[in-house]
Amino acid sequence: MSHIGIDAPAVEVRALVRDFRTRGGPPRRALDAFDLTVAPGEVHGLLGPNGAGKTTLCKILSTILLPTSGSAAVHGLDVVADAKRVRPLLGIVFGGERGLYARMTAAQNLRFWAALYGLGRREGRRRAAELLDRVGLAPRADEPVETFSRGMKQRLHLARGLVGDPRVLLLDEPTVGMDPVSAHEFRDLVESLRAEGRAVLLTTHDMAEAEALCDRVSFIDGGRLLRCEDPRVLGELLSRHERVRAAGVPAALAERIAALPGVERVRETGPGAVLVETDRGGAALPVLRTLVEAGVTDVSTAPPTLEEVYLHLIGERGMAVRP
Amino acid sequence: MTASSPAFWAAARAQLTEFRRDPGTLLTLATAPFFAVILLSVTEHGGRADLAPYALLAPAVMASIGMAVMEAGETIFRDRSTGVLEAVLTTPAPLTAVLTGRIAAITAVSLVGIAECWLVGALGFGVVVAVEHPLVFALTLLATAAGVAATGMLLAAVFVVGRNVRSFQNSLTFPLYLLGGAMVPVAFLPAGFEALSRLFFLSWATDLLRDSLAPAPVAHFWPRLAAVAGLAAGMFAAASWIAHRMVRRVRRTGTVGFA
Structure with missing residues (x-):
């Protein structure tokens, strides 16, 4: 059995491959010999068009999808062999509105998720209240989630991702649906997570967001890592184009x-x-x-759109989804 | 602290909240009194007051098993379609703890059907069915509840594989009522049916429950109770195994979030 490595990379992915079966056709390769390292306390951006493999990577890291080959580890623990020990270390925020009990209130949802991370009732209540306050939903804590706007649900997702006090946070397009003010507050939240020493893997289409938040950014396309850059390179791309x-x-x-x-x-x-x-x-x-x-x-x-930067990075295919 | 125990209770509370917020999920319980009225009308009109316990017990048991099929059976399917299953599987809590908590709450609520039917008898027909052997009744009811919960869990795991859950649910209830001896004691069924029904915990449970309402001593109580509990435990083990296999399968195929 592996041991949790405090000094081990927060995320270490080596030659990761994930194929999906297709009806009557050859398997579709979502990740292809993918490599990635995220250091403890690092905010790492993952940029790529739709179908690039970002969400597949997040799902493998969060243990809900098995890789076809290769390895992925969180603080030295393999996400397949040590999945039970990986889960308490991770918080995951999938984009979109799914993943919450719509008829339950925000507070009830968070208390439910807190219990799933082993927190007792009193501790769960305290944690839920603290997180609702942190994401700005305290005044709406006792309202059913089905009455929330998309942006509010997204903030609740963020709180859910933090409920287990994770060392590594996977944020899969977390600002989708947020208004500019909320998106700005989200950036402050990520900064505070960095200050707390948590590693964050952030997938996004928003290059300005990646530039503002990330210590490093990786460009992914067709399941392969294209480039891993300092975000200042993004800044150059943004101004150059x-x-x-x-x-x-x-x-x-x-x-x-x-x-x-x-x-x-x-x-x-x-x-x-x-x-x-x-x-x-x-x-x-x-x-x-x-x-x-x-x-x-x-x-x-x-500034140029992500598509235009991609035209320069990956050629004329741009944002078209791969066959 | 492991996540199992808090997860169980949190899931049970979540399910009770769902019931409060969406009373439509309790529709099965709303039909139980009507069945009680129909059956009791038949027995009273036929001058068979001795069959009153049968007439009241049948709709109560049907309500409980109906809730297992309609509500408990849908738990994983619904969580999968709303993306909740995906999030649950990323947490340290075992899926079986979450599932058992929710289904335990559904089963506990389904037992309200007994009170409903007894009230129909007392208030509508002036028929008060006494529980002649309270200990037998209580222990059998407990074992029956465990069996009903195991049935719900088994169906929840099986229904995930199929996509046309409603058709399965609608087709399953009456065979279960029949094999479980809910409406007719299985001893009255043709020999082949009776042999098959003896593999289902409910057939033993309904016989015992009916016996607990009659003044005559209950024969072979403990072995019969052991049959109820043993078959329920077997069903629970099968449900846990299937749920585990189901999770492995959807993780392998990448279909955790599909519905």
């Missing part, structure tokens, strides 16, 4: 902008409307200047 949208742009002006240094492409998105994509930091500034000097004032800038 800044986009400018403008309306009321004559064709001749669009041609002039396309010729500016650092402009990668000018796409027509409607009559007189263009989207200018840049490929180096600071390239958006001359574009803006040119537009304004030409009398175009309906202008906005935005």
